[in-house]
Amino acid sequence: GIADIKAALDGAKFILMERFAESADLLQQLRNFLWTEGTLSVRVMTGKENEGAKFQDYFEHDEALKKVPSHRALAILRGRNEGILSANLIVGDPSDRLAPSPCEGMVAGFYGIEQKGRAGDTWLAEVVKWTWRVKLLTHLETELIGRVRDSAEDEAINVFATNLKDLLLAAPAGHKATIGLDPGLRTGVKVVALDGTGKVLDHGVIYPTPPKNQVTQSKAILKALCLKYDVSLIAIGNGTGSRETDKVVGDLLKENPELKKVQKIIVSEAGASVYSASELAAKEFPDLDVTIRGAISIARRLQDPLAELVKIEPKAIGVGQYQHDVSQPALARSLGAVVEDCVNAVGVDLNTASVPLLTKVSGLNSTIAANIVAYREENGVYKSRAELKKVPRLGAKTFEQAAGFLKISNAKNPLDSSSVHPESYAVVKQICANASRDVKSIMGDGAFLKAVNASEFTSEDVGLLTVKDILKELEKPGRDPRPEFVTAEFKEGVDEIKDLRDDMVLQGVATNVTAFGAFIDIGVHQDGLAHISMMSDKFIDDPREVVKAGDVVTVKVMEVDVVRKRIALSMRMSDNAEDYQAEKATPRGERKSKGRAPQRTHSAPPASETSGGGMAALFAQAQKKKSKRL
Template sequence: LRSFLKSEGLLASRLVAGKEEEGAKFSDYFEHTEPLKSVPSHRALAMFRGRNEGFLMVDLRLTADESSADTHPCQSMIAEHWNIKSDGRAADKWLAEVVRWTWSVKMSLHIQSDLLMALREQSEAAAIRVFASNLKDLLLAAPAGPQVTIGLDPGLRTGVKVAAVDATGKLLDQATIYPTPPQNKTREAAATLLVMIKKHGVQLISIGNGTGSRETDRFVADALAAHPELSVRRVVVNEAGASIYSASELAAREFPDVDVTIRGAVSIARRLQDPLAELVKIDPQSIGVGQYQHDVSQLQLGRQLNAVVEDCVNAVGVDINTASSPLLTRVSGLSARIADNIVSMRDAKGRFLNRKALLDVVGMGAKTFQQAAGFLRVMDGDNPLDASAVHPESYAVVEKIAAQNSRELRGLIGDSPFLRAVNAQDYVTADVGLPTITDILSELEKPGRDPRPEFKTAKLQDGVEKITDLKLDMVLEGTVTNVTSFGAFVDVGVHQDGLVHISAMSDKFIKDPREAAKAGDIVKVKVMAIDVPRKRVGLSMRLTDSAEEPGTERKKKDHRPAQQGKRGDAQSERPRKNTQKSGRQSSGQSGAAKSNNAFANAFAKALDKS
């Protein structure tokens, strides 16, 4: 029975009477039915959320309307299993009632609960994988690098908070300006900003994408246009989590005498310089690049996200002379206490000159050093190998290669023609195998290489600042902020991310939206649909597509947008009507179900009609 229902069952959701207005955001599921075996994770989680909030009833059934059926198919399977028939015998009616009672009272709710629980677990696992993938893309986003940067935390009534940081992220200057409504002190704000730019030699301006972002961006563009001699780039960045960091204990220790709002501006500036180094200071669950993140197991989500953060940090490597304590904590083998001790020793005695100096840090034992050393970097130190991913245990191998070829160590590093000509097999020993030698040569060819892509930014279109500024068929450039299992959300600068449905992400069929885009990508999109009341924007990455005119019937490809929550928590994707004929017997059905041909044919016809 469980196998049969899993294969042939339908997941149905219905509106709770009288909840039409309160549950309007779940209107797509007021009368919805689709095969259980193929329901996508995001739609399942949407229905479960609607049920938990009291707007939907969700159950499992075999036909769209089971009230019309005289006998439930599962009752027929039970009767057949026990060879119960209606042959006019005295007890046949009583036996038939026992079969009905067995299914309706004893078994149906139990099996339905099992299958819905399994569906929820599968859907949660899929949602956690989506969040983890997006977080990885965000953490490994291209860094602008060590440049003097001004961070702007936009605001309207409370003003724009300004923080200038040096190339290492140290706070240099701060201010609050009021270039936006209602105060509109544009001239004074421009003067303050220009003084700060010239005083500190600012190279980048990082603007948070919150309320007032586009107005602030336009103000900065006008201010810079009036001074073409300034070589300053402005970039709009995702400020998710900046407010959480600014109010955290870590920020309070780092900036004890700085206002909370200025701390947020510092974070916005730093996340442009190095997204990974700044985002590790924030609880990854607060970054908000998942789907239905508040509906899944927070324990499992936290474990998965923390593992992703650690993997990203170790893949990039950490400069021990500039890294913060939270960043060092994410290095494999280092605890929060050891990370704090590294920073304290650096502050007290100056920069580390080599990796071996880490052994003098309190709590850094030989085993901890062995585990962490390969992920830690010392730039411009005593030993050039300390700036690479080559582990200190393998330094002897590199020195042997240099000695046998009469080369200096520094001249060896980065010499691709020579390194490619080296026969790795010549240096294999009982302690060092061929894979290790191959990895060492690869690392020496590009020492300390950063796996992150080259820094690029989206150019937002002037004059497009609100959803009402959008026009159908308008082509815009934007940044992918979130990738879900049903599409990708793109920030085009209107304070409401638009959805590129998976069917509009590529000219060829794709099963996973990540095949076409990932968080942080710069993409060109065309506006396909605008729903101002519900704040939904439908986009397409296929620029040859044409937007539908109002009132026309939808085309085969569905560009209906989904709604995205304040922190990237994607709401329900509008489900397509169920046209699948799933009543046919599958190869995995039980023998009892296969043998009941008359029932199978009738069942298939009923589902075809539904």
């Protein structure tokens, strides 16, 4: 039985709470209201100020829920997951946690509960308050912050995918003999010399940096390698010891006029260590040390970024925004699709492609890719695309899917060097026959090809768009969608963050382009940030309108925080550091609440907080906001 009146009322309260919370219409009204009017209130947890210093921008942060940008949402959620920050959904003044919520008025209004002085009105008002704070807010806060998180994850994955695409499609240096240097201090600088195809010619270790300081011997070794193998490029990894190694190489090139054609370039090491320790690298270079394999990867990614970076797990390349905070399966799917798109857009040379590169070609899997390479090693270079049909397990369907992306340099049939699919060779022959010319002579002849009437060569199997695509490819056969190769020159004497000065103008390379700006490598072992607001003289929605990952840019130093390792940059040369810092110091508005994380707003309210007269006011307040929106 029921013990007493209090027990009966408590039981009734919980029954009503369940019923009040069951209405889908009410939940949708509250959901819409919170999304429109809600504030994400973030505070530092008590005693976590020092431990969470990297999150200090969010120690006292309030922002409209629907306007929280992806990078900020993911940073806040990371801080919450690490126990540094609290993040709560509130409506109204963040500093007044005891104020009635307009949502309580919406619940009361939905069920026609009013304060009319009747005996049960105050009790019903209390039930409404409990329903909102204990049941509905908890559910809706989780749901709406989850919506923000999902949206932020989608954008972060998109940012990673776009950056990866830009990196994979970065300009290749081409078939030039290259020295790769993987810098190190105590362990020395690992050295490899590669020919124009990426084949290893020589390798070793030099010690130009402390503690050994074998500068003279190191220069002599590098000079000998440059002359012996007719080296054009020296690729220097951007890890520890990079600037010291760069200086040694720079001095070497200045001191030796015979090396004037040699260029030195700082190259991102991201993922090189992952590749060097991989099963693939061990199979490719079984007799070489892991550290030497890393230097090979650095040199090869300068020669052909796409061919080398496909060997590395995309996530290890590290061009993502909060990549570890997003759904890993979704990220893997997106990045995998990007890699395949890039490989197919550029095409693959059948006679130089590795198994990992071939695996990314449409229609091929790892088994068939391995068979293609094995056939090449056993029978010599491919002389025509038709030879692919002799490769084990490569059937007619696979040939149809892959052949257009597989090219043969200097092939006997010039069409085998182009992106024209073998199925369309007959169309090209027909065009040539009509003009009494051979294939080689029309390739690249823009004037002739533009004059061709595409509709004359259509058939049941070949549509007008296909013929137009064929003519376009013949106009620029084997065209590479990647840009011309250019390099950044880092400023001499600027090796560390402490060397930077306000208003200093520097060249750098965009390493990561996010929704809020671009991170730029300026050669001080810490990327600087050019915020989206400082990237152009005109308004832009997306930083990629101005810069892509891998682009060489000129920037100006606006502010340097050595302790927090933060560098503010501008891509507008008219900006100056003094104005930037003065504007930054201007308060953005009075802060409402201080210091510590508030208790959660949906904790159970004391009975004394409920006053019957407040219910009508709450409902009126909610109705007023609703009518404004309507």
